[in-house]
Amino acid sequence: MITVENLTKSFPHNGNPVVALRDVSVDVQAGSLFGVVGPAGSGKSTLARCIALQERPDRGVVRLDGLNTGTLDGRRLREIRRQLGVVGTKPELIAERTIAGNIATPLEQLGVDGPQRRSRVGTLLDLVGLTPRAAQRPAELTEGQLRRVAVAKALAAGPSVLLADDPTSGVSADEAGAVLTVLDRARAELGVTIVVTTPDTTVVRRVCDDVAVLEDGAVLERGTVLDLISDPASRTAQALLPAIETTRAQSARYDRAVDVVLIGFASVGALLPEAAGRFDVELATIGGGITRVGDTPVGRFRLGVRGERSDAALAWIAERGGRVTHAVRGPQGVAA
Structure with a gap:
């Protein structure tokens, strides 16, 4: 379970602080697919980076299964970060390597032996529906296929949490559906807790169990999607x-x-x-x-x-x- 308590984060801009998150609190249940929704500049990506331990908040706490991550540093921080897979808006793939080779990269860095590595890569290629593309290079794939490769690579080391920052941005509607299906399969078949940030309420309609709506760095509403849409006055209901x-x-x-x-x-x-x-x-x-x-x-x-x-x-x-x-x-x- 992920617990975010009263998170505030600002960044310097022209000598003045710009507040990205304002006293944000959310709970993400283990094994759920949680959506963070809001327009550009609402703080979605900053929240994802704080949960991924890529940013430290100015105030507040991020807890992973009750562990206060703000107290971690050095080796212990690196160990916890390995439990967190991250998919950015731009897939970070090595152009010279095959799709299978890209997915295997995290496993090579961890020293996983050849047979185990190949087995894991095969499982993930099947999960993301790209087994026939295993020997191809990234330049030969569509944008949606590249996003699915990025998801497989982020899952390679077996994280318990996957954070996907706007995973359907710049992807056609048909391919966006395939990316969302992969995230849903990862939650269902691997038991991974998934946090998705997006400005697109279609993502919430398709795959999310729970949602937090952000605007100007603050949480406007949060809860299960079905509970929120039962109230026609809620932002979620109005959108969906x-x-x-x-x-x-x-x-x-x-x-x-x-x-x-x-x-x-x-x-x-x-x-x-x-x-x-x-x-x-x-x-x-x-x-x-x-x-x-x-x-x-x-x-x-x-x-x-x-x-x-x-x-x-x-x-x-x-x-x-x-x-x-x-x-x-x-x-x-x-x-x-």
């Missing part, structure tokens, strides 16, 4: 949930209009029709849609509601995990 576009005329046809967030197969597929039948009310979808967060379907809908027992129907939906908001009365006060 389907947009709702309706007209006043559509809403005015009903007694009221409400927004509902539903999470999970059972809720998205059956909760609304069951509520309509159980309470003999009309629940008409007039906006919104369905997306997926990881493997979980998530729906946000604007419903036109009509019927004497509509309050009971909406309460029943809420009792079963639906988030019902934005209740607006019909023709006298149509939905905004």
Whole structure:
């Protein structure tokens, strides 16, 4: 587990300090895929470097499995750093070496013998889906393939934590998906805890369990992705949930209009029709849609509601995990 407590970090600029992190606290559970999201300059990369022990904070603590890393130096610091794999925005590969040779480099530096080294490299090539490319050079690969090689190289020494700084930057949408799949496989198959920084909320939707949203060096919100999207007012929900576009005329046809967030197969597929039948009310979808967060379907809908027992129907939906908001009365006060 990674615990970041009240982290503050600044850098000198033209003789004045520029604050990159402001009292940041986050918890990353062991074996999770944790996203740090925010625009350029929000402090994402600085936080990743502090967790990777590449930067020392001005104040605050980074703990790895309870160990205060701020007290480490010399040999002990180097030992702990070997538990942390890092993938930067630019893959650091040796142009003259093959893909297999690049992945083997950390193992050679550790003195791992030939048979073990080849076995480990073979496993990682399979993990990142590049076994057929093993004998090629970096110049022969696409940008997305190079990112996958960089992930394999960072995993070669068997770290317990992998930090990937904006791993899909400059990569096409199709190849970005392959990079994210590799990170997800590393978490699932190797048990590695992964921290991903990104400005792209698509990354969060595809692979993250938990997220921290940064802006101007401070944490605006944090939590599990599914918990955050259940609150339509959260930044995460606004970025990930389907947009709702309706007209006043559509809403005015009903007694009221409400927004509902539903999470999970059972809720998205059956909760609304069951509520309509159980309470003999009309629940008409007039906006919104369905997306997926990881493997979980998530729906946000604007419903036109009509019927004497509509309050009971909406309460029943809420009792079963639906988030019902934005209740607006019909023709006298149509939905905004």
